[in-house]
Amino acid sequence: MMTQQELPLNIEGLEQYQSKLANTSSVWLKAFRQKSFDQWAAISMPTVHDEEWKYLSLADIVNRRFQIATRHQLIESKQFENYRDKADINIVLVNGVLWGELSDLKHLPHGLAVTSLNDALAHNNIEIQDTISKLTPNDSKAFLWMNQALFLDGAFIQVAKNAVIEPLVHVIHVTSGVLPDTILFPRTFITVGEAAQVNILESYISFEPVPYLSDAVTDMRIAANAVVGYCKAQAESHQAIHIGTTRIWQEKASTLDSFAFNHGGELIRNNLSILIKGEGTNTIMNGLYGLDGNQQVDNHTLLDIQYPHCTSYQLYKGLLNGKSRAIFNGKIYVHSQAQKTNAYQLNKHLLLGKEARVDTKPQLEIFADDVKCTHGATIGQLSQEEIFYLQSRCITQQMAIQLLSKGFIDDILNTIKTDSIRGKLSRLLLKKFPEVKL
């Protein structure tokens, strides 16, 4: 057994925690956790010398001493109640554990099944095992393996074949009542059956000003002809660190409309990878980050196209205030058999803050010739001409700035088709940028 000091991250009481996990696990899960742990223990945390982590320093995380959450209880319930909506199907996880009392598990619509991930794995769910074995770790190996080795529970959401789920499925990961420097391992597994339709919002929230690290992983498998709307909204408290990995497997003729919303937290990293595993898929990957203060947000996206006749559209927008910092790396990989691919990628930034900083790298790697792939990136302030135009029509300068900033954000916010999600995100933005009157 390795000693604590040699592990990539300093976690207190790890051995006791692991033996507790081992007692309750199925054979497959035990082996899976052990394998992941060995893989994790063998590597070190990424540094700025790793190409994929070039702009985001984790030095602060590596030097901290973390502890594992022991209590799973919701403390601040008033703000929580405000955040969730009665019309949605709410699935609540507190510190990574599925919380039945707060979730609407009893009256689920036909075709939707939600269980605790632990239960599903204890009963040897073949679908989960099969999908996990196929998905490759992306840029955040260290965090993925750490999650796989140490996750306590999670949500397992299944949408049956041909089912159409009308209400929004809202998975809420809330961090509550933890001690400073706690590390959490939220995990979600979603499978969408053939020709099924569903809208899912996954929120990460916390209301208490406590520093913690959330190492979140979401895996999703979308079967042929399914139509999925998926939004990840991250609105944690200011001291939170969030390193998220989202891996999506998309089969033939399926449609995915995804949105990444980054709002709260001190340091946020999202690794979104979408594997195209069938012909004629349609993928939208949009994102918005509204930052201020010393916030740092790093979005790494990968679209791996292995089949022909696929289309994709990507637009990420960032509004940067104060000393905030945004990093974007969007990779589109077109394999040689993926002919007739149509891929579009754009990354736009509006710099409001004097010391705001942006590092962006839209990246294309193309091995097929009959394709149309474009990407672009812009960085700038509001156009002086546009402000002047509005001023010349008797609109004050401040009002003009508000209008133009709102236009910048609405452009991307309006691509969200589900009203309920859009409403929630607008409310969050309004709180953060009252001067912009979004």
Add this chain to the structure above:
Amino acid sequence: MPEQKELEDNKLAGAGEYRYGFHTDIAEDKPPKGLSEDTVRLISAKKKEPEWMLEWRLKAFRNWLKMQEPSWPNFEYGPIDYQDIYYYSAPKQKNDSPASLAEVDEELLKTFDRLGIPLSEQKRLSGVAVDAVFDSVSVGTTHQGELAKHGIIFCSFSEAVINHPELVKKYLGSVVPYTDNFYAALNSAVFSDGSFCYIPKGVRCPLELSTYFRINSENTGQFERTLIVAEDSSYVSYLEGCTAPTRDTNQLHAAVVELVALDNAEIKYSTVQNWYSGDKEGRGGIYNFVTKRGKCAGVNSKISWTQVEAGSAITWKYPSVILQGDNSTGKFYSVALTNNHMTADTGTKMIHIGKNTKSTIVSKGISSDFAHNSYRGLVKIMPTADGARNFSQCDSMLVGNNCSANTFPYIEVKNNTAVLEHEASTSKINAEQMFYLRSRGLDLEESISLIINGFCKDVFKELPLEFSVEAVKLLEMKLEGSVG
């Protein structure tokens, strides 16, 4: 023009083949293979260099020993054995240093004639002054007298070290220090020759200056160094061309180019790179690992890089501009054409430091057969660069289904008044455009050539006229037979 005729003759001889692949049989002065401090001392001694130059070389060499070969590129190449390379190879001359071109070996002059670069008095290209570099040494520089009238210094690097030590000392390594990277350090230790060019205050250079590089000897590495200094309010346009014989083994070419533009000065640097690129199976060819960098040190200065990369088994270069002076401008125009098993990883770096600095990047990549073509660029806006502006465009065209095109643009912004735009696209030749041209009676290759020319036009129009014509021809020749 004699040059034109030569072109036609060669075209008839072997269409689509590399037509500079001949080898010149000439007696060589070639010390043994291998690299050590002694090699460095030997090269320095051969050049009759002063002590300070040797010291600088040795410092670079000691530093190189501590460095690691870079491993980040996304292409593979066989290991380079640095002890299995000749670091110096010079054609034996009748006397040690020919005083004028008339004394240069007949065989050498013929070689350059065949390459379309006549050096002899009567055949010279008017309007272009040429410094011809053969393996490790410069064999002659034309029009020196005329240039001297304007106070312009244009000579081989070895001459500059001896005749103008104060200038060389001041600017050598000021843009690319010997600590910069693995290949720049190697070059600093063993560079054998190259061109030096100095334009005094207020002078607009009346001629195009040009260096023609030729690798002839087998198993040699070519390490040349070019240094161009443009004083206040001066202007110079500089051209560079390169070829090498056809061989089965890979040869290393690691050059360093430094440009310094002072207040209000302008430097235009154009390259048509056509080193031997290997045969159809990817055997042989030049490894072209080059460090090129310019510094806009003064206010309102301008540096522009224009390159047509059509040769080399592997091209790995990023001509960059450091925009230090306020209101300075950096430009980068590139066409990279790869076929067979060639790899090109090229792009630029624009470092904005001064206020209101501007940069433009236009890169066109064409990839066919089994080739890999990558654009890798960096635009960096430092906190001091208020009002910086950048426009980047990189387009790739794929011809065939076994090649690849990649773009890796890095954009780093630390100042909120900066405005940046970047766009890139990858596509194939538009079927509708092809149909339109074919329906008007153009044959397949003419149509493709026309479309490709249009695709690259933004870059070609930046080239001086002589080069522009050559570049178009080169492109046509390269693509011949590879499309269909």
